[in-house]
Amino acid sequence: MTNPRTLLTKLWDAHVVASLSAGEDLIAIDRIFLHERTGSIALRSLAASGRHVLDPGRVFAVTDHIVDTLPGRTGSRVPGGDVFLDATREETRKAGIRLFDVQDPDQGIVHVISPELAIVLPGVTLVCPDSHSCSQGALGALAWGIGSTEAEHAMATGTLRMSKPKAMRVTFDGRLAPGVTAKDMALALIATHGAGGGKGHAIEFAGEAVRALDIEGRLTLCNMATEFSAVTGFVAPDEAVFAYLDGRRFAPRGAAWEAALATWRTLATEPGARFDREIAIDASSIEPMVSWGTSPQSSVPISAVVPPARIGDAESHARALDYMALDAGQPLRGIPIDAAFIGSCTNSRLSDLRRAAAILDGRRVAPGVTAIVVPGSSAVRRAAEAEGLDRIFTAAGFEWRMSGCSLCFYAGGDGFAPGSRVISSTNRNFEGRQGPGIRTHIASPEMVAASAIAGAIADPRVIARVEAL
Amino acid sequence: MAGFAPVRHIVGVAAPLLRANVDTDAIIPSREIKGVAKTGLAEGLFADWRYLAAGSRMPDPSFILNDPRFAHAPILLAGANFGCGSSREHAVWALGEYGVRAIVAPSFAPIFRGNCVSNGIIPVVLDAATILAIADAGAPAAIDLPTQTLVSGTITVSFDIDPETKVILTEGLDAIDRTLRQGDAIAAFHAADRIARPWVYLESIS
Ligand code: SF4
Numbered sequence: 001m002t003n004p005r006t007l008l009t010k011l012w013d014a015h016v017v018a019s020l021s022a023g024e025d026l027i028a029i030d031r032i033f034l035h036e037r038t039g040s041i042a043l044r045s046l047a048a049s050g051r052h053v054l055d056p057g058r059v060f061a062v063t064d065h066i067v068d069t070l071p072g073r074t075g076s077r078v079p080g081g082d083v084f085l086d087a088t089r090e091e092t093r094k095a096g097i098r099l100f101d102v103q104d105p106d107q108g109i110v111h112v113i114s115p116e117l118a119i120v121l122p123g124v125t126l127v128c129p130d131s132h133s134c135s136q137g138a139l140g141a142l143a144w145g146i147g148s149t150e151a152e153h154a155m156a157t158g159t160l161r162m163s164k165p166k167a168m169r170v171t172f173d174g175r176l177a178p179g180v181t182a183k184d185m186a187l188a189l190i191a192t193h194g195a196g197g198g199k200g201h202a203i204e205f206a207g208e209a210v211r212a213l214d215i216e217g218r219l220t221l222c223n224m225a226t227e228f229s230a231v232t233g234f235v236a237p238d239e240a241v242f243a244y245l246d247g248r249r250f251a252p253r254g255a256a257w258e259a260a261l262a263t264w265r266t267l268a269t270e271p272g273a274r275f276d277r278e279i280a281i282d283a284s285s286i287e288p289m290v291s292w293g294t295s296p297q298s299s300v301p302i303s304a305v306v307p308p309a310r311i312g313d314a315e316s317h318a319r320a321l322d323y324m325a326l327d328a329g330q331p332l333r334g335i336p337i338d339a340a341f342i343g344s345c346t347n348s349r350l351s352d353l354r355r356a357a358a359i360l361d362g363r364r365v366a367p368g369v370t371a372i373v374v375p376g377s378s379a380v381r382r383a384a385e386a387e388g389l390d391r392i393f394t395a396a397g398f399e400w401r402m403s404g405c406s407l408c409f410y411a412g413g414d415g416f417a418p419g420s421r422v423i424s425s426t427n428r429n430f431e432g433r434q435g436p437g438i439r440t441h442i443a444s445p446e447m448v449a450a451s452a453i454a455g456a457i458a459d460p461r462v463i464a465r466v467e468a469l
Numbered sequence: 470m471a472g473f474a475p476v477r478h479i480v481g482v483a484a485p486l487l488r489a490n491v492d493t494d495a496i497i498p499s500r501e502i503k504g505v506a507k508t509g510l511a512e513g514l515f516a517d518w519r520y521l522a523a524g525s526r527m528p529d530p531s532f533i534l535n536d537p538r539f540a541h542a543p544i545l546l547a548g549a550n551f552g553c554g555s556s557r558e559h560a561v562w563a564l565g566e567y568g569v570r571a572i573v574a575p576s577f578a579p580i581f582r583g584n585c586v587s588n589g590i591i592p593v594v595l596d597a598a599t600i601l602a603i604a605d606a607g608a609p610a611a612i613d614l615p616t617q618t619l620v621s622g623t624i625t626v627s628f629d630i631d632p633e634t635k636v637i638l639t640e641g642l643d644a645i646d647r648t649l650r651q652g653d654a655i656a657a658f659h660a661a662d663r664i665a666r667p668w669v670y671l672e673s674i675s
Contacts, residue, residue, distance in 0.1 A: 020633065021632060023631075024631075028655075037502075040505045041505055041507065051645065055670075055673070056674070057670070057671040057673035058669075058670070078500075079503070080503045083504060148558040149558060149644075157645060157649060157651075159655060161647075163631070196549060196550045196576060252667075252668035256667055259668065409494070412500030432517045436517060436523035437523070
């Protein structure tokens with residue numbers, strides 16, 4: 001009798017090339033994804049060291065981080081940005097790596113296009129020099145973010161040296177209430193257990209509410225694992241994942257597909273397997289969440305007020321309130337906003353845009369509010385346009401853009417007006433993340449849409465209720 | 470080829486930056502990353518805090534590294550979850566170029582910690598109370614990696630570090646060179662895995 005194994009252990013064991021000293025393993029890396037901001041440096045540095053990419057067919061690259069997202073774009077509007085694009089083009093060409101460049105119909109945010117193209121598959125290891133690589137665990141992969149030097153290592157050797165993370169299971173029991181989303185699940189978890197709560201762990205998301213999420217919802221949930229300080233997050237692959245992948249560009253076909261399915265169907269934690277840590281959350285108790293401070297853990301239900309400092313937290317609490325220009329005790333609902341942003345690898349997929357558009361349909365963004373929506377990929381953009389979502393957004397007063405990371409972070413190009421208060425479907429509300437002095441409130445796309453209409457932070461369920469009358 | 474010069478002993482001023490969750494956007498804002506290189510980044514280090522206005526180079530006197538006693542400190546005393554956020558290795562390159570050789574914190578974000586080791590910066594984990602005591606005493610600190618000790622004034626503490634990290638740092642080893650020596654094991658893995666999981670392997674484009 002062998003001990004029952006967690007999915008983490010199954011994925012890990014299947015990739016151990018060699019055991020190194022001191023609990024470290026040499027782990028086979030099945031997929032490497034690069035983007036122009038960090039990948040270009042890794043490729044340059046690898047080439048400069050005289051080494052080459054071991055298996056270029058399993059390395060992919062995209063331009064997403066600093067590409068212009070205004071229609072008619074050709075490159076980057078970030079000062080010096082074209083240098084990164086050109087270096088990426090040159091080095092991927094020399095190395096024989098597939099690049100999804102600005103004009104490519106498959107271009108988009110790396111963590112959005114990787115599932116769309118079935119580059120990430122159940123059971124694979126995938127790394128990318130980008131912290132939100134954990135998103136891709138939604139497909140049942142072990143996917144995590146690395147540094148540029150580690151990316152060089154992965155490209156040159158097809159492996160990484162790593163200690164196995166500890167196993168954590170986060171179980172969301174029960175069902176989400178209407179109007180509550182995967183984003184709210186992630187924020188509720190981080191708000192309850194702290195931004196450092198997942199440190200050292202790989203997290204398996206489980207439970208009825210997770211199973212009930214579609215693939216795009218699971219991508220949103222896993223996306224935030226890095227904001228929980230986890231090494232990665234994933235969901236055991238199920239029939240929904242297999243149906244999602246079937247026929248996509250890099251998915252196996254024919255007999256290979258059948259063989260893959262047989263393997264993928266074994267990718268589950270065995271009953272009785274032991275986790276280093278377990279967290280259970282009642283999904284039915286989660287409300288739409290919104291952040292008030294400068295860490296994702298500083299999030300509360302929309303019905304709440306800005307909380308007081310906790311013990312030992314007075315200094316950073318005061319600093320966050322000062323940056324955000326808020327007071328303890330102030331209700332979140334009704335805080336006036338200057339801008340609304342829907343986009344990023346967290347919440348820019350077709351289902352996100354549909355839910356936001358359903359709220360915006362027939363309504364107008366409040367006067368004085370800048371509202372921008374950036375589809376996560378060129379494919380999402382096309383699909384949304386085919387459904388007429390773009391017309392709903394533009395009729396409501398949203399700017400409809402080309403795909404990319406765009407205003408999720410500030411690189412020196414595009415930005416919101418200095419000092420703006422922005423409600424944003426992104427994943428980080430750090431000081432300066434969206435630009436110097438920008439005050440970011442992270443929330444679901446539907447809360448961003450509802451707030452854009454109200455001109456202030458608003459509960460998306462109120463609009464849904466009015467609708468039902 | 471060594472990745473960096475071996476690091477064994479670090480002695481010098483320890484600058485206290487005692488905030489939790491200092492993220493890599495704060496360590497180096499994206500707009501300060503101007504070229505496809507690992508250098509030219511020190512000036513942008515902590516730019517949002519270090520300078521009075523975005524884009525300006527007027528030092529903000531209230532920021533710790535602008536205090537002449539702490540300028541170019543080789544040791545940084547930091548808060549929990551240091552280096553969270555973006556994976557950008559520029560954060561470590563900027564710190565290294567500025568002169569930081571060791572960071573002492575209650576915990577590090579995992580990608581950032583790996584990036585430190587890749588670049589010869591020692592990530593020292595100590596509990597918050599000890600770090601506060603070192604900061605309050607204000608004495609220079611000496612970190613000795615082989616014996617895993619930190620001495621500052623009357624404080625002497627030992628710290629844990631995994632053996633692999635210790636070897637890499639004290640020898641200045643290049644991880645890629647070390648792994649390439651496992652070439653046979655890697656080739657054997659791929660040969661067997663191509664049969665077990667053929668769908669993982671894709672045609673090359675060139
Ligand atoms: S959308 Fe934002 S969080 Fe996601 S990869 Fe791009 S910059 Fe990073």
